[in-house]
Amino acid sequence: EAGVAQSPRYKIIEKRQSVAFWCNPISGHATLYWYQQILGQGPKLLIQFQNNGVVDDSQLPKDRFSAERLKGVDSTLKIQPAKLEDSAVYLCASSLNPNTEAFFGQGTRLTVV
């Protein structure tokens, strides 16, 4: 069974530029999560989808971050414009449903300079 796929693995951008991350969850997984993990901290939930609907986005900085999962399968997370403090690893995870275990992709390491 294929795991959660994310791309790109690494990205370096200048502040005020925009960037997009892509995630393809495990087949059949209805729940998809985007997390931000700053070095030395635990993952922080940015947004959670159930199929193509948003379950929670209370910690998503909506003035600069956006995410979509239009067909209920793969998802895109965008940052525009990026700030220095957005430097982090962006992790995508998926699960069969919100109460079952989540499996993570390899993450995208973003550096904003």
Added chain:
Amino acid sequence: QKEVEQNSGPLSVPEGAIASLNCTYSDRGSQSFFWYRQYSGKSPELIMFIYSNGDKEDGRFTAQLNKASQYVSLLIRDSQPSDSATYLCAVNNNAGNMLTFGGGTRLMVKP
């Protein structure tokens, strides 16, 4: 108060000892509890999940859940240097959404 709290460590144990990792959570109605291991530079990987009060054993790992006291723990028996990693506790809230992680505990197992 953070929703999920862990001691950041590092917790240092000698090889072969039992490592005990603890986690407390604030949402009394939480239903699902998970332990993940994260090696430096890697993504979190699931170790165990527990839904009911009591103990759940899987090989060298035992998860313990006490909903009345709102804590969940992970015991690692016969600790090995390869167990050295950050251990993340995750809790699913009462509504069945928002899988929230603690800050993680760094475990160091010394040969």
